[in-house]
Amino acid sequence: MTPTHLLWIFAGVSAAIIGVSMLVVLWRAVTTHNDARRAVLADIIYVTVIAGFLVYTLFERSSIVYDVVLIAGLGGAIGTISYARILTRGRR
Numbered sequence: 001m002t003p004t005h006l007l008w009i010f011a012g013v014s015a016a017i018i019g020v021s022m023l024v025v026l027w028r029a030v031t032t033h034n035d036a037r038r039a040v041l042a043d044i045i046y047v048t049v050i051a052g053f054l055v056y057t058l059f060e061r062s063s064i065v066y067d068v069v070l071i072a073g074l075g076g077a078i079g080t081i082s083y084a085r086i087l088t089r090g091r092r
Contacts, residue, residue, distance in 0.1 A: 007058065015055050022048045039083045046076040 025048065029041040050072055057065040 011055050011058050015052065018048055018052050018055065022052075035087055039080065039087060042083070043076060043080045046079070050076070 022045065025041055025044050029038055029045070032038060032041070050069055053065075053072075054069055057069070
């Protein structure tokens with residue numbers, strides 16, 4: 001077994017785990033009625049999308065994709081903080 005085959009196996013397993021976790025989080029987001037939980041679940045969905053993109057970048061031959069992931073990670077934190085401010089109506 002070559003290292004490339006091992007990489008394909010690990011990428012497939014990680015993509016399956018990411019897909020299952022995305023389905024579970026989406027199901028929980030649909031069934032919950034609490035806005036604070038939805039804010040946390042939106043952040044988890046964002047992180048799983050970034051994780052899926054990282055699995056995709058294992059086979060992409062470009063150096064810019066990692067920069068895109070880093071910028072997306074920073075943007076996700078800002079979105080969560082702003083949604084928390086909306087939920088608390090500006091109180092600290």
